[in-house]
Amino acid sequence: NFLKYFLLLFHHYCYCIYNYLATSFIHSCPSSCRCSPQGAAICIGSTITDIPPLPVHTYLLQLSGTNMNVINEQSLANLDLLLRFGLIKSHLHTVHPRAFLVAPQLKSVKLSSNDLSTLPSRVFSPLATLEQLHLDGNQFENIHPDMFEGLGGLQDLDLSRNKLRSLDSDIFEGLSNLTFLNLGRNFIKKLPPTIFHSLTKLQQLILYYNELEFLEADIFDKLINLVELKLHHNQIASLPPKVFWPLGNLKTLTLSSNQLQTVPEKSFYNMPKLIKLTIYKNPLLSLPDELMGHMPDMTEFYLYATNLITVPGNLFANMSGLLMLNFHLNDNLRDLPPDVFCCLPNLQKLSLKSNNLHYLHPQLFSKLTNLKKLHLNDNKLYGLPENIFKGLGEILEILLTNNNLSSLPGDIFVSLPALMNLTLSGNPWGCNCAIRGIARWIRHNEHVLWDRDDVMCHNPVYQLLRTVGSLRDEEFSFCSATRAKSFPLQDLSWSPTQPLHSLSTSGQTSGLTSITTPPTTATQSKQAAFQTTQGATQKVTDKITTQTVKHLFMSKLFKLKVPNTGNKYNTHQPNNSYLTLQPHISVKASSNSRCML
Numbered sequence: 108n109f110l111k112y113f114l115l116l117f118h119h120y121c122y123c124i125y126n127y128l129a130t131s132f133i134h135s136c137p138s139s140c141r142c143s144p145q146g147a148a149i150c151i152g153s154t155i156t157d158i159p160p161l162p163v164h165t166y167l168l169q170l171s172g173t174n175m176n177v178i179n180e181q182s183l184a185n186l187d188l189l190l191r192f193g194l195i196k197s198h199l200h201t202v203h204p205r206a207f208l209v210a211p212q213l214k215s216v217k218l219s220s221n222d223l224s225t226l227p228s229r230v231f232s233p234l235a236t237l238e239q240l241h242l243d244g245n246q247f248e249n250i251h252p253d254m255f256e257g258l259g260g261l262q263d264l265d266l267s268r269n270k271l272r273s274l275d276s277d278i279f280e281g282l283s284n285l286t287f288l289n290l291g292r293n294f295i296k297k298l299p300p301t302i303f304h305s306l307t308k309l310q311q312l313i314l315y316y317n318e319l320e321f322l323e324a325d326i327f328d329k330l331i332n333l334v335e336l337k338l339h340h341n342q343i344a345s346l347p348p349k350v351f352w353p354l355g356n357l358k359t360l361t362l363s364s365n366q367l368q369t370v371p372e373k374s375f376y377n378m379p380k381l382i383k384l385t386i387y388k389n390p391l392l393s394l395p396d397e398l399m400g401h402m403p404d405m406t407e408f409y410l411y412a413t414n415l416i417t418v419p420g421n422l423f424a425n426m427s428g429l430l431m432l433n434f435h436l437n438d439n440l441r442d443l444p445p446d447v448f449c450c451l452p453n454l455q456k457l458s459l460k461s462n463n464l465h466y467l468h469p470q471l472f473s474k475l476t477n478l479k480k481l482h483l484n485d486n487k488l489y490g491l492p493e494n495i496f497k498g499l500g501e502i503l504e505i506l507l508t509n510n511n512l513s514s515l516p517g518d519i520f521v522s523l524p525a526l527m528n529l530t531l532s533g534n535p536w537g538c539n540c541a542i543r544g545i546a547r548w549i550r551h552n553e554h555v556l557w558d559r560d561d562v563m564c565h566n567p568v569y570q571l572l573r574t575v576g577s578l579r580d581e582e583f584s585f586c587s588a589t590r591a592k593s594f595p596l597q598d599l600s601w602s603p604t605q606p607l608h609s610l611s612t613s614g615q616t617s618g619l620t621s622i623t624t625p626p627t628t629a630t631q632s633k634q635a636a637f638q639t640t641q642g643a644t645q646k647v648t649d650k651i652t653t654q655t656v657k658h659l660f661m662s663k664l665f666k667l668k669v670p671n672t673g674n675k676y677n678t679h680q681p682n683n684s685y686l687t688l689q690p691h692i693s694v695k696a697s698s699n700s701r702c703m704l
């Protein structure tokens with residue numbers, strides 16, 4: 108009995124295998140396709156002009172880069188198990204009105220990147236269980252209002268990258284299960300007010316790269332489940348007040364690259380789940396005092412390429428979870444309210460680079476106790492308050508390159524235990540008494556100053572080739588302590604009372620050294636200065652940086668001769684890098700330069 112049972116089972120098993128082999132032999136994978144054992148077939152190539160015979164259990168078919176320009180009445184016949192059909196990048200231009208009648212089981216149809224400009228009315232309507240329809244990358248200029256009729260189960264509709272200019276107000280009616288709608292990269296100028304009102308399950312709405320000029324006040328009213336709304340790269344010049352208020356579940360809202368000059372007050376209230384909001388690249392002139400509602404989950408915010416001159420003091424106050432704030436590249440941004448960074452206890456990176464900042468309030472950064480990176484480079488800062496960085500106990504990096512700083516308070520960077528990267532080059536450092544303190548700090552913290560070789564004296568003229576870090580304390584010995592301390596920031600004028608003979612460094616082999624001899628009397632030194640100027644030739648054997656050369660040319664006080672090297676300036680060979688300086692200076696004595704460095 109057991110043997111009989113076993114043989115029967117064995118026979119049945121063999122029969123099954125035979126059957127399977129036979130059917131797959133009849134419809135084996137065509138040569139232009141790759142077929143997976145599970146039933147996915149991917150077919151690529153211009154030799155394909157119609158759907159090839161496929162293994163019967165094929166449930167997914169994707170044709171790409173083919174010459175199949177038409178889907179006709181029988182193209183999809185005999186593929187009863189097919190659920191997902193794609194024909195992409197194939198110059199498809201015609202779909203037969205009954206093309207999908209033979210395959211009502213389809214759940215996904217992708218006809219992306221073809222030449223379709225029109226479709227027969229209700230061509231997809233036999234697909235009662237269709238969930239995904241991609242018509243992106245075609246030539247549609249408009250879409251017939253009944254195109255999606257009967258597709259109540261549709262979840263994902265992509266109409267992007269077409270030439271759509273307008274849409275009928277009822278076109279999405281009945282698509283109550285739609286969760287994703289992409290209308291991006293078309294030429295849509297205007298949307299009917301009720302166009303999205305059936306889409307109560309919609310989660311993602313993509314409208315970017317269109318020509319929208321305004322939004323109807325109640326256009327988003329029914330989109331209570333929307334999570335992502337992308338409106339960037341349009342021409343939107345104004346927003347109706349409260350247009351986003353129904354969107355209480357929104358996590359992403361992009362409004363960048365539009366034409367907004369202002370935003371109505373409280374526009375971003377009632378969006379407690381927001382994690383991304385973009386309003387950069389708008390010609391914003393001002394922002395209202397109340398704009399951002401409670402949005403504790405927002406971790407990054409970008410505000411750049413605007414015309415803002417200043418911002419309301421509480422602009423970021425409700426973004427309590429911010430880790431990174433890039434508030435930069437605003438050409439006109441000149442003033443920051445003292446408390447604008449009041450409420451960002453977690454902020455780690457603050458970029459304020461390339462704005463038009465001249466001055467910063469002493470308390471501006473005082474609450475940013477967790478800040479690690481602060482970028483202030485490429486502004487017009489002409490000075491900094493002594494205590495501006497106080498409290499930034501975690502700060503690792505401060506960039507101050509390319510400002511208008513001639514001096515800094517000597518202890519501005521003390522008590523920043525974590526500081527390991529500071530940049531100060533590209534500033535017109537005035538190497539006079541006022542710089543004594545910071546020069547000392549630099550000497551003791553060389554490793555922190557990333558660009559120390561380019562932090563050059565900009566004046567007085569005789570100090571031009573020196574780095575601030577090379578100034579030695581003895582050189583300031585005649586500056587009175589009080590004088591040095593109280594030296595105001597604006598003292599940029601170089602002191603001409605310096606005896607220039609002290610600069611003659613010919614014969615020195617290392618280090619640009621100037622020996623500063625305190626002047627005996629003002630008159631004497633003035634004379635000496637003038638005389639030496641006439642014939643002074645100076646060999647500089649210090650390391651010459653491009654910054655140095657830039658300084659020299661910019662100051663227009665010297666003719667630069669570089670012997671033996673032609674025009675090429677070699678910064679690495681000390682023997683090639685000496686300069687002959689012929690100063691063309693008209694020395695002007697200033698009788699009130701009391702600190703005679």
Ligand SMILES: *[C@@H]1O[C@H](CO)[C@@H](O)[C@H](O)[C@H]1NC(C)=O
Nearest residue numbers: 235236258259260261283284
């Ligand atoms: C919409 O989705 C729900 C739940 O997923 C489903 O029960 C319903 O049948 C769908 N509606 C249509 C018209 O397919």
Ligand SMILES: *[C@@H]1O[C@H](CO)[C@@H](O)[C@H](O)[C@H]1NC(C)=O
Nearest residue numbers: 397398399400401421424425
């Ligand atoms: C912060 O958000 C709350 C709640 O949304 C709101 O009442 C308050 O006015 C907002 N503050 C600012 C400065 O906008």
Ligand SMILES: *[C@@H]1O[C@H](CO)[C@@H](O)[C@H](O)[C@H]1NC(C)=O
Nearest residue numbers: 504505506527528529530557
């Ligand atoms: C310091 O900052 C400069 C300027 O941004 C950067 O190039 C450099 O990599 C930084 N160095 C360190 C050690 O972080």
Ligand SMILES: *[C@@H]1O[C@H](CO)[C@@H](O)[C@H](O)[C@H]1NC(C)=O
Nearest residue numbers: 487489511513596597598599
């Ligand atoms: C730099 O600051 C000085 C005053 O300290 C000012 O006269 C000058 O115009 C400023 N330069 C720029 C480019 O802002």
Ligand SMILES: *[C@@H]1O[C@H](CO)[C@@H](O)[C@H](O)[C@H]1NC(C)=O
Nearest residue numbers: 616648679680681682683684
């Ligand atoms: C520079 O010149 C000195 C003296 O002329 C010579 O001893 C030295 O080797 C030269 N250095 C280089 C890098 O050419």
